[in-house]
Amino acid sequence: MNIKDLRDGMRTVEVEGEIIDISSPREVTLRTGGQARVADATLRDESGTIKMSLWDAQIDQVAKGVRVKVTNGYINTFRGERQLNVGRYGKLEPVEG
Numbered sequence: 001m002n003i004k005d006l007r008d009g010m011r012t013v014e015v016e017g018e019i020i021d022i023s024s025p026r027e028v029t030l031r032t033g034g035q036a037r038v039a040d041a042t043l044r045d046e047s048g049t050i051k052m053s054l055w056d057a058q059i060d061q062v063a064k065g066v067r068v069k070v071t072n073g074y075i076n077t078f079r080g081e082r083q084l085n086v087g088r089y090g091k092l093e094p095v096e097g
Helices: 057-061
Strands: 013-022 026-029 035-045 048-055 067-078 081-085 091-094
Touching: 035 057, 048 057, 057 091
Parallel strands: 048 081
Antiparallel strands: 013 035, 013 067, 026 035, 035 048, 067 081, 067 091
16 A cells, blocks of 8 residues: 555555654653653655654664554544554564665
8 A cells, every 4th residue: 555545544554665754752641641652753655655653662663764564554633644553453564675
């Protein structure tokens, strides 16, 4: 699937691309009261770019310039911008190439 084809509300999204930007992780307080680290990344393929939220261990799996594949992700809109989320049931993995 190409990034340009991703729409708000889509589920079971599979997309591959290159991390072209990643923010410094920040600490957030969860609704459950716990703490988590979150970072914003930008994923690019030949069709476009999309913002992606990375949580805790996912942050350490990627770096700028790394190609990744997201399996079983989902799309939502946050603050007016489409975002790709790996979510609890999704998978984020680096790929060769």
